[in-house]
Amino acid sequence: MKKLLLSALLLFTVSLCFGQKNLVSYDDLGYLLRNNINKADTFFIAKGYNLINKDIKKRTRIYKLTIPGGTYASFNLRNDGRRMYVEIETNELEQYNLIYNSIAQYVNKESTTNDVQVFVVKDLGTIYIMVNDTTPYNPLRRTYTIQVVSDKSITAYN
Numbered sequence: 001m002k003k004l005l006l007s008a009l010l011l012f013t014v015s016l017c018f019g020q021k022n023l024v025s026y027d028d029l030g031y032l033l034r035n036n037i038n039k040a041d042t043f044f045i046a047k048g049y050n051l052i053n054k055d056i057k058k059r060t061r062i063y064k065l066t067i068p069g070g071t072y073a074s075f076n077l078r079n080d081g082r083r084m085y086v087e088i089e090t091n092e093l094e095q096y097n098l099i100y101n102s103i104a105q106y107v108n109k110e111s112t113t114n115d116v117q118v119f120v121v122k123d124l125g126t127i128y129i130m131v132n133d134t135t136p137y138n139p140l141r142r143t144y145t146i147q148v149v150s151d152k153s154i155t156a157y158n
Contacts, residue, residue, distance in 0.1 A: 022048050022065055023073065023095045024088070026102035030124055032086055033150040037061060037079040044075065067092055071141075082155040088146040091134060096144045103127065125150040 024032075024047075032040055037059060041051065049063040052074075059079040066072050071092040078085045090096065109120040117129040128147040 022067070023092070023098045024075070025098050026106065026121070026124065029086065029099075029148055032077070033084050033124065033148070033154050034156060036156050037077055037084065040077055049073075049075070079156060083150050083152075084156045085150070086148040088148075089143065090146075091141050091143050093142075096129075096146070099127075099146060100129075123151075123154075124148070125154065 028043070031043065035043075040061060040063075044051070044063040047065070049065045051061065052064050053060070053062040055061075061077045063075045063077075064072060065074075071090070073088065073090040073092055073095050076087040076089070078087075088095070088099075103119060103121050103124070106122040106124065107119050108122050109118075111118045115130060117131075119127045119129070121127055126149045128149075130145040132143045132145070134141045134143050
């Protein structure tokens with residue numbers, strides 16, 4: 001009985017870890033902000049995202065992952081000189097929870113208004129999270145827009 005319970009617990013833990021392998025956390029955001037936009041191509045392709053749009057002149061890239069169950073995660077990267085800006089649009093609750101829980105121990109300052117949650121995160125920058133209802137309305141789904149603005153001291157390597 002103990003072996004069966006232990007193996008079920010192990011199987012659950014492994015499936016939970018593989019379930020989040022495509023999602024992005026605090027460490028992944030730090031990697032994206034500190035490296036150039038070309039390394040983001042390799043990073044997102046390895047995670048299973050598709051490159052939707054690549055504009056070399058504007059230095060922008062859009063990656064999208066369609067998740068089974070009708071959810072998605074879309075990343076819009078913009079390289080502005082030395083700094084990288086990341087915008088995440090998703091209706092996957094696990095993506096929001098992963099970012100929220102992974103930055104929890106690094107939050108220096110937090111504020112909330114009716115529409116926006118703002119987190120100043122150590123060694124990362126400022127994260128703005130906006131939550132909206134989905135169109136068409138679904139009480140179980142919400143659209144999360146997460147914008148990450150890096151600190152002035154964080155620059156992307158060329």
